[in-house]
Amino acid sequence: MSLTIEVYPRVHMGLISMHEGGPRRNGGLGFSIAAPSALLKFEPADDFSLIDNRKVPMGEPERRAVLARLRLVSGRFPFRSSVSITIEGDMPTHFGMGSGTAIRLACLEGAFLSEGLTYNSADVVMASGRGGTSGVGISTYFSGGFVFDLGIASEKAAGFHPSSRGNVMSLPLLLKQTNLPRWPLGICIPRACKPKSQAEEIEFFASSAPIDACSSYEAAYAAVFGVLTSVLEQDYEAFTSAINLMQGTKWKRLEAEQYGSGLERARSSLRRLGADCVGMSSLGPALYFFAPGERLQEINDLQAELDCEVLLTTPNNSGRKVVEHQC
Known part of the structure; x- marks a missing residue:
């Protein structure tokens, strides 16, 4: 069995609680959009590999980090084999559209599906290491729409970091997720x-x-x-x-x-x-x-x-x- 996962960008409208001393830290709001998307193709393989053919691909450090995460997760779950992943599409990296989170989640979900493992969205998110700064990207990945989250309790947050470095001790508290009207x-x-x-x-x-x-x-x-x-x-x-x-x-x-x-x-x-x-x-x-x-x-x-x-x-x-x- 091979599979493809198409992922979509998210607009992140802003972080909220960025001061010291409050009961919660970060929190944010944003919404998913239909384009530009990226398509990930998964094939059975003897070892994990990742080729990014997008016009604006991820850098080599990010590519290595995704592969390291896949190998780490494969050691924690009953994986029997690996996958090769190829990324196509127009979604660029490092332009503020959440490609790093979406692609990492897709790589892990694709690996779970390829192995026929039973999982839920929280399993994929916790395995990814994302969501420590904002819950917008991890929520819109699965369901799209508009998302408003209240961040995480301050005692569980280690400093202020972007999503690539957030410490995921607990997932952000989701306040509301709903459809966004199809305003152009x-x-x-x-x-x-x-x-x-x-x-x-x-x-x-x-x-x-x-x-x-x-x-x-x-x-x-x-x-x-x-x-x-x-x-x-x-x-x-x-x-x-x-x-x-x-x-x-x-x-x-x-x-x-x-x-x-x-x-x-x-x-x-x-x-x-x-x-x-x-x-x-x-x-x-x-x-x-x-x-x-x-x-x-x-x-x-x-x-x-x-x-x-x-x-x-x-x-x-x-x-x-x-x-x-x-x-």
């Missing part, structure tokens, strides 16, 4: 902004966290009374206003400031061309923006003028797709 949106990647490496992401957290408590409270207010309520009420105008409000919160400002004027020019241009809101996903530099369909197409037609790569997409409310094939 686009992804914009400014060509002037170089994506951050895993080492640069770690350094950013080390130099920027913790922030003051009042700034965390401001982000929590915008997230709950702005984003979450507008999703539940399916209120597009309130939703886009809340996204714009989130961009002014301290942690999100610190994330955006890494890219200087290049990102701000792209964001201002999108607003000038009629986007109702523009946000940066995770640590960027990918921007997401919502607008009526005809306006999105106009922006897409002007991507050369914007000096950006633009992709039009929609929310994904169904999570990854698994297809098994008889050899």
Whole structure:
């Protein structure tokens, strides 16, 4: 039996509790989108191997880390053989769209399926080592939609780290997961902004966290009374206003400031061309923006003028797709 798993990006709208002394740490909100996706192909093999054929593949350290995780997990579960994995597709690495988490989860789930093992989503997540910073990526991987999580208890958190270094002693507490209305949106990647490496992401957290408590409270207010309520009420105008409000919160400002004027020019241009809101996903530099369909197409037609790569997409409310094939 061989199989394929198609995985989808997630937009991470922001981390919330990034101060010391609170009862919980991190927490976040975001949603899954339908493109650009990646396709992982699994074949039986004598040893684990991973080939990443994407235009923007993972780096060699990340590739080795995935293989090391697969070998570690195979020693803890009754694995009889291994798999070779090939990755295709357009989902890029290190642009803030959650490819690292999605691909690691898919590699492990594919290995479990290839072995015919019984598992649940928590087994895959705990085996992956992801989810120590935010529960958005681990939740949208399986089910898509919009996710709001409350992070983890502070006594179980070891410092402030990106997802690649989070210490998973317990999974984030999921507050709400629901479908996101299929409001049209686009992804914009400014060509002037170089994506951050895993080492640069770690350094950013080390130099920027913790922030003051009042700034965390401001982000929590915008997230709950702005984003979450507008999703539940399916209120597009309130939703886009809340996204714009989130961009002014301290942690999100610190994330955006890494890219200087290049990102701000792209964001201002999108607003000038009629986007109702523009946000940066995770640590960027990918921007997401919502607008009526005809306006999105106009922006897409002007991507050369914007000096950006633009992709039009929609929310994904169904999570990854698994297809098994008889050899």
